[in-house]
Amino acid sequence: MRSTRHVVRAGDAPENGHYSDPPLLVLASLAEGPKHGHAMIEDIERLCGSRLGPGTLYGAIARLEEQGWVQPLPPEDRRRPYRITPAGLDVLRAKLTTLQHFARAGLKRLEVL
Amino acid sequence: MNPRLAHFLVRLYPRGWRERYGEEFEELLASRRGKPQDPVNVVLSALRERVIAGFGRPADLSAVSFGAIVRLPGAFVPMAMSLSALAIVFAHIAFYGIAPQADEGAAAHLWQLLMTLQLPILVIFAVRWLPKAPRQTLGVIALQAAAFCASLAPVFFLKL
Numbered sequence: 001m002r003s004t005r006h007v008v009r010a011g012d013a014p015e016n017g018h019y020s021d022p023p024l025l026v027l028a029s030l031a032e033g034p035k036h037g038h039a040m041i042e043d044i045e046r047l048c049g050s051r052l053g054p055g056t057l058y059g060a061i062a063r064l065e066e067q068g069w070v071q072p073l074p075p076e077d078r079r080r081p082y083r084i085t086p087a088g089l090d091v092l093r094a095k096l097t098t099l100q101h102f103a104r105a106g107l108k109r110l111e112v113l
Numbered sequence: 114m115n116p117r118l119a120h121f122l123v124r125l126y127p128r129g130w131r132e133r134y135g136e137e138f139e140e141l142l143a144s145r146r147g148k149p150q151d152p153v154n155v156v157l158s159a160l161r162e163r164v165i166a167g168f169g170r171p172a173d174l175s176a177v178s179f180g181a182i183v184r185l186p187g188a189f190v191p192m193a194m195s196l197s198a199l200a201i202v203f204a205h206i207a208f209y210g211i212a213p214q215a216d217e218g219a220a221a222h223l224w225q226l227l228m229t230l231q232l233p234i235l236v237i238f239a240v241r242w243l244p245k246a247p248r249q250t251l252g253v254i255a256l257q258a259a260a261f262c263a264s265l266a267p268v269f270f271l272k273l
Contacts, residue, residue: 037141054151055158058138062130062162078140 022052022060027069027092030084034073037061040082064088114151119143122152125159127166160186182249183256187238191231195260198227202267211271228264231257 029035029043037057045051052060061082064070069088073081084092119142123135142155163186182188205220235257242250 037137038144041145053154053158054138054141054145055155058134058141059158059161062134075137078136080137 020050022056023064023069024092024095025050025052026057026060026064027084027088028096030070030082031089031092034081034083036076036079036081038079114142114145116143118152122155122159125156126162129166130162179249179252182242182246183253185238185242187234187241188253188257191235191238191257192260194227194231194234195257195264198224199260199264199267201227202264206267206271224264224268228261231261 025044025048026040028047029040032043035043037054041052041054041057061070065072065082067087069085069091070082071085073083075081116139119139122142123131123139126135126138142151145151201220201224235254239250239254242253
């Protein structure tokens with residue numbers, strides 16, 4: 001899973017502290033339930049303050065679908081919702097656990113300063 | 114976003130990608146309130162998808178047509194650069210004639226940049242595509258070489 005740089009900064013978000021790993025953000029958004037593209041962008045913005053550009057979002061969806069971590073659902077009008085697969089949930093859990101360890105260790109170091 | 118702009122932006126993606134995601138992606142673009150940075154984001158993402166599509170080995174190599182190869186960025190960008198360099202030479206001749214100038218000037222620097230920067234693109238294209246589709250790739254390389262020589266010829270023969 002890789003991060004890309006095409007994450008548009010939300011206007012009211014803090015100057016620093018943006019997290020920009022679009023595939024992980026998409027997985028985290030879908031962990032709440034199936035969503036289509038527009039709903040994912042809104043949800044991710046609420047979740048972490050980063051607004052994914054539409055191209056970045058669909059790039060991430062394409063990669064995640066290739067890997068079998070998300071699955072398309074039947075379209076509603078011209079919008080197609082996606083849902084996270086069990087394999088995607090495993091990946092999300094593993095990634096977030098790693099991030100949690102990393103964050104805990106990093107914050108502990110900051111406490112010493 | 115304006116639906117016509119959305120349609121145009123979706124057309125920048127490779128065909129396979131459009132067939133899979135085109136309709137829903139266009140709907141997403143058209144239904145969103147226009148953010149100034151969105152078109153740039155989409156153009157960059159489309160380029161990325163084209164690069165990824167270029168890296169992938171086609172399932173049936175015999176089905177790869179010359180037209181499909183020549184539409185790859187690695188094929189047409191060097192040709193476009195050569196032709197742009199040629200246009201610069203003609204524009205320079207039209208304005209200043211064929212007498213050598215004391216100072217090389219911006220046109221000469223631009224010409225040198227265009228001619229030099231296309232070489233790595235050309236090499237990457239050849240390395241990537243010659244093993245996959247040699248006949249079609251050689252045809253494209255011949256076109257690239259012709260465009261390169263066409264741009265080089267007036268500078269060489271007119272001693273610009």
